[in-house]
Amino acid sequence: MSSIARSRLRSLYLSHRHFSAPSIPTPENPNSILARKQNSRAALALLKSESDPNRIIDIARAASLTPASHLDRTALSITVSKLSKTQSSASPTALRSFLDEFKSRPDLQSERSISYAIILYGRAGMLDQAIHTFQHLDELGVPQRTAESLNALLYACLLNGDHDQLIRIFHELPKVYNIAPDIKTYNRVIQSFCKSGKSTSAYAILDEMGQGGIKPNKTTYNILLSGLSSEGKHEDVEKVLEMMEKNDCCSGTSPHDAKIRSLCRAKKMHEAKALFDGIVSSGVKPDPVTYYHLIIGFCKEGDLEEAKRLFDEMGEKGCEPGSGSYFTLIYYLCQGGQFDTALRLGKECMEKDWWPCFSTMKLLVDGLVKLLVDGLVKDSKMKEAREIVGKLKERFPKTAQMWKDVEDGWPQKGRQFSLFG
Template identity: 30%
Template sequence: MSSSCSSLYRRLHGLFAVKLKTDKPKTTSLKSKQQLQTIVDNFKKSSESPKFRGHHSKYKTAVRRLDNNYSAIQGIFEHQKQYPEITNEFFVSRLILLYGTAKMYEHARKLFDEMPNLKCQQTVFSFNALLESCIRAEKYDTARELFRELPEELSIKLDVVSYNTFIKALCKADSLDSAVSVMDEMENQGIKPDKVTFNTLLNAYLDSKRFSEAEDLWVLMQKKNVVADLGSYSVRLRGLVENNKVNEAIELFDEMGKKDIIPNAYCYNTMIKIYVDDRNWEEAKGWYDKMVENGRYPDNATFEMLIHFAYDKDNLDFALALCKKALDSKVTVRNATMQRVVNVLAEHSKLEEAMELVKLAKSYKRYRYILSLPSLQ
């Protein structure tokens, strides 16, 4: 390094050697009893407002903040029984789903069974919520039992959501062949499989690397006149790429445009990854450029892939530009990725650029990066 560069480096390093503070909370195993009780008390107080009780997101946030503390979650949900909404099937179904999210299936089932006493009707809507609660709690065998026994017991007529939820449970239980056979059962009951049915099964086939069967299912989807949506195309695109059918993936991407299905970041990332893995810089950047030109917003995965690829290719200007765009777009990339760019810039005597990136990262409010200029000899 030249003496002028060394002097500049020492000056900048002195200004930016102090690491930026992080606003991420310290890792703790559980919240204290006092913290939990405060959350519970505040939630119960807020629940007095009918407007508050109408916000599902408030309940979801409370479950997350309670760190899966079963007694605390049960406490705030039991508290809801004093309010008139407890006679509303939609409201009760929300609680059933959240019990599942917290891995408290037994409490979900208990609440479902209590619905008649709470003067709340039980229809296929709340049954579907209970079935989904099983999946969230990873009680797949229980989901199978529920689906086969409870509707008849309660005279509930299953709908397409019931079947799709059951298919999802079977897929998660690695019973893919059984899940596929449920489609015949649906049609025997006069219920047509829809795009959710096919998308769920397509995903499961690809997760199991059963590519040819996934293609057969795609053909069957067309035969049954089920209109593929963005989710369908995203799944098939992934399958073609994982099966090394790159040309067919490109053709499918073009087909999406002709059918006015706008590819999202996931679709573009799928294509970019092909060329990142193949170490083809021009094609990878070409797909990124196309993504931006078409008004799609790069996400975390886009930036992570291309920033790493850019500095691996010694394209430091582009790596820096991507970091700036991520910060400007309020997309958080990993601290280690950002620090690596700072390091490489400094190693190549681009100290002002490295300083600029550290300064920009410091101004980022959503996540405070812990960045510093490296100590170079």
């Protein structure tokens, strides 16, 4: 990063209206790894809070972001995402100008760097430009294309949900540019089939992989299992599980998770639970993701007691519940009128720094207010609810008005129990 760029970034940092932090530290060697990380963190902090398109671009330019750094890749993604979402009529031109400038930087003339530019075009919804960049790599100092840039282009198609274009590119461009697809190439294609509801079309890709001497990995099978499960193709799930076992790609409960998930989607909860019990009794350590599928399945079936039992069992088995299990159970407990248990889980969530969405917490708070009005809970519960709302307002100040609107909609009788004092 040049001294001019560092000076510009420092100036932006100090002048930013949302920050009052000290200036960016400048080590003795400005090109050191420490210096790069400090500048990247400063740019990232600015980008997260900035909304003005011109300032966003100024910050990204001043930081001289590069795909070689994880922090910089995160900052670039935020830059593109924010510029894509802004309502400014000038933003599409500004975004394209920034990305065109980025891919043309003299310090980024490598296939790896420009491949990331292709992904950024995809993230920005500029798939045509991503394709154009791939086709003109030689003009950007990359005479020979490999699977790396091809995979970036396929990923750009996935980001845009353009599955027809992805399949066309997969069939045509490797021949045109003499590119040998790798395992990631095939996984991208299988992922496209699964996302477009055509999971069984992936079998032809598996055959092609075999003919090319490329062995499917766990990622390949897990993508396919997820797609087949989502489409309710239970027999195909069994078929792929057998393939995994044959190719020694099975470990833990993850392959069986796909079958359990498939049974849950088909509302065959007792079969799913029986399969899970059999897996656990064989000595395999339970998987929190598998528990999640079972919990949400029983919740949807209305069997909250079994869902709660499974949730408690997770802790007993040394399997820590994830935020998804908490949020799901809290929501359905509120739907089922079990506000006392939902309140306990909600407090546990926030102790872990997990925050259920506004609609779920609204269900909980409204439910407690109604029970208090009806004389079914004690004032102590409302004290706990007040504490939760206070934490929510402190953590998410933008929702304060939303909570006030909720309160205004409560029955007059409940106003004496206001959570807002």
